[in-house]
Amino acid sequence: MSELPITTYKSIVIDCVGQIDDADFENAIAKRFRLSDLGFDSLALMALTTQLHDVVGVFIEPDDISLRITLTDLLAQVNGELAKAGAT
Amino acid sequence: MSAALVSDGVRRHPSVISGIGVVAPNGVGRERFWSACLRGEHGIRTLDRSLSPRYPLKVAGLVADAGPVPARLAVQTDRWTHLAFVACEEALADAGLQTDELDPARLSVILATASGGTEFGQREMQGLYTGGPRRVTVWQSIAWFYAASTGQLSIRHGAKGPSSAIAAEQAGAIQALGEARRQVGRADLVVISGGTDASLCPYGQVAQVSSGRISTAADPLSAFLPFDERSTGAVPGEGGAILVVERDAGARDRRVRPYATVAGICHTYGATDPCGRSLVEAMRGALADAALRPEDIDIIFADGSGVRNDDDAEATALAEVFADRIPTVALPKALFGRLYAGSATDLAAAALAIRDQQIPSAGQQLRPRPSTRLTVHTGPARPCRIEAVMVLARGYPGFTSVAILTRPSEARTS
Numbered sequence: 001m002s003e004l005p006i007t008t009y010k011s012i013v014i015d016c017v018g019q020i021d022d023a024d025f026e027n028a029i030a031k032r033f034r035l036s037d038l039g040f041d042s043l044a045l046m047a048l049t050t051q052l053h054d055v056v057g058v059f060i061e062p063d064d065i066s067l068r069i070t071l072t073d074l075l076a077q078v079n080g081e082l083a084k085a086g087a088t
Numbered sequence: 089m090s091a092a093l094v095s096d097g098v099r100r101h102p103s104v105i106s107g108i109g110v111v112a113p114n115g116v117g118r119e120r121f122w123s124a125c126l127r128g129e130h131g132i133r134t135l136d137r138s139l140s141p142r143y144p145l146k147v148a149g150l151v152a153d154a155g156p157v158p159a160r161l162a163v164q165t166d167r168w169t170h171l172a173f174v175a176c177e178e179a180l181a182d183a184g185l186q187t188d189e190l191d192p193a194r195l196s197v198i199l200a201t202a203s204g205g206t207e208f209g210q211r212e213m214q215g216l217y218t219g220g221p222r223r224v225t226v227w228q229s230i231a232w233f234y235a236a237s238t239g240q241l242s243i244r245h246g247a248k249g250p251s252s253a254i255a256a257e258q259a260g261a262i263q264a265l266g267e268a269r270r271q272v273g274r275a276d277l278v279v280i281s282g283g284t285d286a287s288l289c290p291y292g293q294v295a296q297v298s299s300g301r302i303s304t305a306a307d308p309l310s311a312f313l314p315f316d317e318r319s320t321g322a323v324p325g326e327g328g329a330i331l332v333v334e335r336d337a338g339a340r341d342r343r344v345r346p347y348a349t350v351a352g353i354c355h356t357y358g359a360t361d362p363c364g365r366s367l368v369e370a371m372r373g374a375l376a377d378a379a380l381r382p383e384d385i386d387i388i389f390a391d392g393s394g395v396r397n398d399d400d401a402e403a404t405a406l407a408e409v410f411a412d413r414i415p416t417v418a419l420p421k422a423l424f425g426r427l428y429a430g431s432a433t434d435l436a437a438a439a440l441a442i443r444d445q446q447i448p449s450a451g452q453q454l455r456p457r458p459s460t461r462l463t464v465h466t467g468p469a470r471p472c473r474i475e476a477v478m479v480l481a482r483g484y485p486g487f488t489s490v491a492i493l494t495r496p497s498e499a500r501t502s
Contacts, residue, residue: 018159039160047226054222 002086004056004078012055013071016040016047028071035074036067052078057085094377098273104346104496105439106339107183107332109175111284112433113149113325113424118178121433122440124423126469128449131424132308132323140290144297144304147311148288149325149425164227165240166205167326168286172237173244175330176280180245183278183332184344187245190278196249197242198268199330200260200283202428202483203292205232210291241280249277257483258391259355261328261432262491266353268333276335282436283429284328296324299484301395312422314392315399315456315464322394325425329436336496345500347439351476352378352492359486362397364405366488367480371409374490380476382410385492387447387472389434389479390417390462393426398482403460416472417464419450431481435491438477442495444502447472 010025017039020028028038035045046062053059058081065074108118113131115121124131133150157170165173180187187195209232215223230236235253242251250271254263261283268279287296296302303321305311312323339346354373358366375382391402406414420437427433437448446469456464479491 015163018161018163020159043164043226043230044160050222050226 001056002082004075004082008055009075012048012051013038015051016044032070032072034068034070038071040067056082058082095270095273098269101273101335101337103269103272103333103350104336104339105331105348105350105435105493106334106344106346107179107185108347108436108439109178109182109330110433110436111151111154111171111175112327112329112427113151116151116154116174118182118436118440122437125420125437125448126446128451128468129423130309130451131325132312134308135288140293143290143293145293145302145324146304146306147308147323149323149327149427150288151327161240161244164231165236166208166231166286168201168203168205168284169231169237169240171284171286171327172199172241172330175282175284175328176241179280179282179330179332183339184342185278185332187247192246192248194249194277195245195247195280196268196271196277197238197247197251197280198254198264198271199238199241199281200254200256200264200429200432201234201237202255202257202260202285203287203295204234205236206287206292206295207289208232210289237284245280247280256487256489257428258426258430259481259483259487259489260429261435262353262479262481262489263355263487265331265333265350265435265491266355266489269350269353272333272335276338278338279333280330281333282328282330282432284432285428285430286326287428288324288326301393301484303394310453312394312425313454314390314394314419314422315403315460315462316454317457319394319396319399323425325427325430327424327433328427328429329432331432331435345498346496347500348442348493349496350491351494352376352380354490356488357486358488361486362401364401366486367402367405367482368408370488370490371405371478371480374478374492378476378492378494380492383413384476385415385478386474387441387477388415388417389438389477390419391480391482392419392421393482399460402480403462407461414462416447417462418447419454419464420448422450422454431479431489434479434481435493438479438493442474442477442493443500445471445474
């Protein structure tokens, strides 16, 4: 996988914080919502990083990001790691 | 709790039930539940046996649709906690409480539970055994254990007062009510009390069936017949009730008329008690605590386990305390099963009986054995003067609790 598909990203996020409809998810990306805006707490963050590792193969230490990170920036970070892995 | 142990605070500041929320198999929502109890409507239904084909339980009290739970909370909590969320919202609204306007230190959550999050726990264990440790979600750490509902409600409503979870099977909600009353007497707290349970998944069934006390009958209408010659055991159910408990003065300050005063409570324990001695002691202790005589009690909400020996012991205990004047027995749980934290629904029904001055039905199928000498009200609801109600609960393997609720001055009306 060279880039995390947005639909997969959405399904991972939903697994961690419950139902989000398409419009809300697009809105959350477009408006640079933070994880805390979507109801993430420390356990949800741990669930998110675990799922990203399982599904995409990218492990991000929960301690290295905070609930203040936006969905957009997290996606960029994951895709950056995927690109690095693809380059090596 | 013996009468002598009741603090001065409890005496000086009577606790009342000022809000009720119910999620029960025969009705979601306080008034739907109560209306079903008055009409004798059943909530016991046939289980989907495809989920647990090898287990003997065939019917149970099932909550069809409890209503919405916030999505973020739904993924990280068990069904038992979902039911608590729903009932709690209703109870707080009923009590006219906006929890964000309360001092967090004045709000407590004291709930009963018998099983914890068995459905969630089962799913996680299945994940562990089929997919390995990484299939276990982080939510398992907070969803299954007994204090999960207490914790979730306290987080959701910002409660930072003394909070706890009580595991005493069927007697749990009366024990929770006793602890709520103690805290309300000690300090001017508002307590979210009561309890819910939802343990009908295969894992939950295993725990219940192993007691040997569960009915394996297949007919939903006749599977649970406490005190009846045809009784085959207890039918479990899911659901429960949340009660808002506070000082009488606190409720009235908000112009909320309470349903009932918590007048007396007593707990005893008797794991091997075929003659009902622990129940006799608990009834007498609760009467002493309430400063009432047996003849002051207008209705009894019986424990009615459906297990013949226990039902006989309960009838014997009632005869010892009330002699030949045993009050009419209300047994709405015959309509929806034993809910484990289920004395909460009995407490809710008792408070609503005081409000409406009506005895709920136990369903027309029930015919108590003459040897029990009990008059169980099985017809449609009937009006009755109700000033004091005694609620009995016995939790396996020996928890015994009795509560007495009385009609407050200027009581709530429907």
